[in-house]
Amino acid sequence: MxxxxxxxxxxxxxxxLVGLIFLFIPSQVLVFFNYxxxxxxxxxxxxxxxxxxxxxxxxxxxxxxxxxxxxxRYPRERSYLFLLVNAKLASSTVxxxxxxxxxxxxxxxxxxxxxxxxxxxxxxxxxxxxxVKG
Numbered sequence: 801m802x803x804x805x806x807x808x809x810x811x812x813x814x815x816x817l818v819g820l821i822f823l824f825i826p827s828q829v830l831v832f833f834n835y836x837x838x839x840x841x842x843x844x845x846x847x848x849x850x851x852x853x854x855x856x857x858x859x860x861x862x863x864x865x866x867x868x869x870x871x872x873r874y875p876r877e878r879s880y881l882f883l884l885v886n887a888k889l890a891s892s893t894v895x896x897x898x899x900x901x902x903x904x905x906x907x908x909x910x911x912x913x914x915x916x917x918x919x920x921x922x923x924x925x926x927x928x929x930x931x932v933k934g
Contacts, residue, residue, distance in 0.1 A: 804925050805875055811868030811884070811918070819861030826854050833907040845905040863887070881926050888919030 821829060827847050834844040864887055870880040892915040899908035 801875060804929075805872055807921060807925065808868050808872035808875065812865055812872055815861050815865040815868055819858055819865060822854065822861055823858045826857075830907065833905070833910065837906040840906065842906050843903055845903070845907055860887070860891075876929075878926065878929055878932065881922055881929065885919055885922045885926055888915045888922060892916035892919055 830845055830847045834847070837844050864884060867880050867884045867887070870877070871884065874880065892912045895908045895912035895915065899905065899912060902908070
């Protein structure tokens with residue numbers, strides 16, 4: 801339970817910080833990944849025209865921040881963890897799809913790996929959590 805609470809609190813803080821970064825300096829995230837992409841010889845993603853998707857990205861980060869906080873606050877409640885598993889694994893899967901089908905942008909691959917790892921750790925905790933009979 802201690803590791804789960806640390807995971808939940810770390811997620812709360814990290815997701816909130818990433819959401820704020822997306823909100824206040826969104827183009828710098830893409831510029832940073834484009835710098836790494838150029839270094840790795842990968843195509844650079846466009847930095848312009850992402851304003852509508854920024855709404856969705858910041859809202860998503862708000863939601864996963866709330867889920868992680870509720871996981872921390874109510875560690876025996878499975879539903880918050882179940883939702884976080886689905887959010888992170890869906891994000892990872894869509895990122896992998898876009899990396900393979902749209903363009904091999906580093907930011908797609910990075911999100912696939914990061915959200916995939918978070919989703920798998922969350923799935924591990926979900927599997928360890930006792931099921932409520934009802």
